[in-house]
Amino acid sequence: MKKLEQDFYDRSDVLKISKELLGKVLVTKFGQRLTAGRIVETEAYAGEIDRASHAWGGRRTNRTEVMYGAGGTAYVYLCYGIHQMFNVVTNQQGIPHAILVRAAEPLEGIDIMLERTGKKQLDFTLTKGPGNVGKAFGFHTRHTGLSLLRDELFIADDGYLVKKADLLATPRIGVDYAGDDAALPYRFIIRDNPYVSGKKIGLVKKEK
Template identity: 70%
Template structure:
């Protein structure tokens, strides 16, 4: 596998990056424990102009400041006090774009994932939904700001080929508060993959 480099993350089109992350492999290595899964669902968040983004209106807080770093670092935040959500920061310094990883198809370290999630058997809920992704891979808010170019958390290309016709674009999930921006087709998923959360939506070219 070839680790994605700075050039991949530092591009201006966060929607294109979110789409291109489909099929890539998210890997964590904490101590001796390695876990990984193929990314099958993502959502793009376009920063200051996107009402669904934490950085909408150039909102800079202790939590969102990491989004303003150059692309290629992790943004991990907590929702409902329990779910740690893993995002990939993209674009250049001071442009707060990010991609939420919503689902994985497990590849390596399933026993470790089961232990972390408290499950007794591997079913589709193991890495379906962003909270489960982070829990299974051991990602927590303490990892926010971590470089994705290092050895603990990174994304790699293993030459898996995803046909354009198999990538589906739909509106994002759970962002009704964003008004018209909630309708933007910024969520991507791999057609017919059982780990994808929510409704599959319509096929786009």
């Protein structure tokens, strides 16, 4: 595997990066406990112009300040007081783009993932949905601000290619509060992967 480098994250097109993260391998090694999984679902958030983004309208708080930092940084926030949601900060410093990793296919450390999630055996719910990704990979809000170039947290390319016909775009999930922006096709999935979250969708947009 080759660790993604800084220039991968520094680019301005958050949608393109979201698509290119599909098929890449997310790796955590927290407390010397290695877990890895192939990313199969992402959601893009386009910063200050995106009503679904935590940074919409230029909002800056202690929680969102990391989004304004350097690309290639982890943004982990707590959702509903339970779920640790892992996001990848992208673009240049001062532009708060971020990508939520919504699902991954487990590759390494499955026994650790089972322990963290309280499951007794592997099934597709282990890393389906961003809350489960957070649990299985050991994410916590204290990891906010970590560089994705470190040995304890990184994303890598192992040569896996997603076929164009299998890369699909849909509206994001759970952002009804965002008005018209809720309908934007900013969620990207690998077709028919059983770890993809949400209900099966009949008509989706194929990416070119």
